[in-house]
Amino acid sequence: MSISKMIFVGFMAVFGCLGNSIMAADMPQGIIKLSANEDGGGKSCALIIREGTAVQNFYMGNTACANDEARYFALENVPSATLIRFDDSPCDKYADQYMFTIKTIVHPTETRRIGLRELKDARVDSIIVRGVQLVKKENEGGFQDGKLSCVKVWRSALP
Numbered sequence: 001m002s003i004s005k006m007i008f009v010g011f012m013a014v015f016g017c018l019g020n021s022i023m024a025a026d027m028p029q030g031i032i033k034l035s036a037n038e039d040g041g042g043k044s045c046a047l048i049i050r051e052g053t054a055v056q057n058f059y060m061g062n063t064a065c066a067n068d069e070a071r072y073f074a075l076e077n078v079p080s081a082t083l084i085r086f087d088d089s090p091c092d093k094y095a096d097q098y099m100f101t102i103k104t105i106v107h108p109t110e111t112r113r114i115g116l117r118e119l120k121d122a123r124v125d126s127i128i129v130r131g132v133q134l135v136k137k138e139n140e141g142g143f144q145d146g147k148l149s150c151v152k153v154w155r156s157a158l159p
Contacts, residue, residue: 030078034070057091080107081156091150097142106131
């Protein structure tokens with residue numbers, strides 16, 4: 001093998017490996033902040049979005065938010081193409097009253113506090129705020145303010 005091919009292969013090996021680790025280091029962890037009040041007051045909690053693409057279930061009864069208390073959410077440093085579902089039923093059951101699914105479309109996504117009622121009133125496929133699209137909603141007629149029991153997260157894979 002010629003010296004130029006060896007240099008090229010070495011270059012690709014080094015920068016190929018570094019490129020992947022740099023990309024992984026750039027992926028934000030992401031936080032969903034939930035609260036009872038629009039100003040962040042009342043019962044509140046922060047859900048940390050872990051790395052990996054497996055579904056992450058957050059049962060509100062196991063958080064500082066408590067079951068059926070949260071009305072608002074804000075996203076911090078959430079990776080693009082992450083799906084987040086807000087549900088009135090426990091994480092292991094199908095939605096009895098309502099279910100809203102959003103998708104982040106900006107990398108990373110940062111938002112103001114968004115009321116769950118805004119999702120109820122929005123059209124599917126509409127942009128709720130910069131970086132957030134409503135992709136699905138079910139049984140929105142059964143929406144009751146503050147009746148949040150579960151948040152499910154499907155974090156996107158690395159690009």
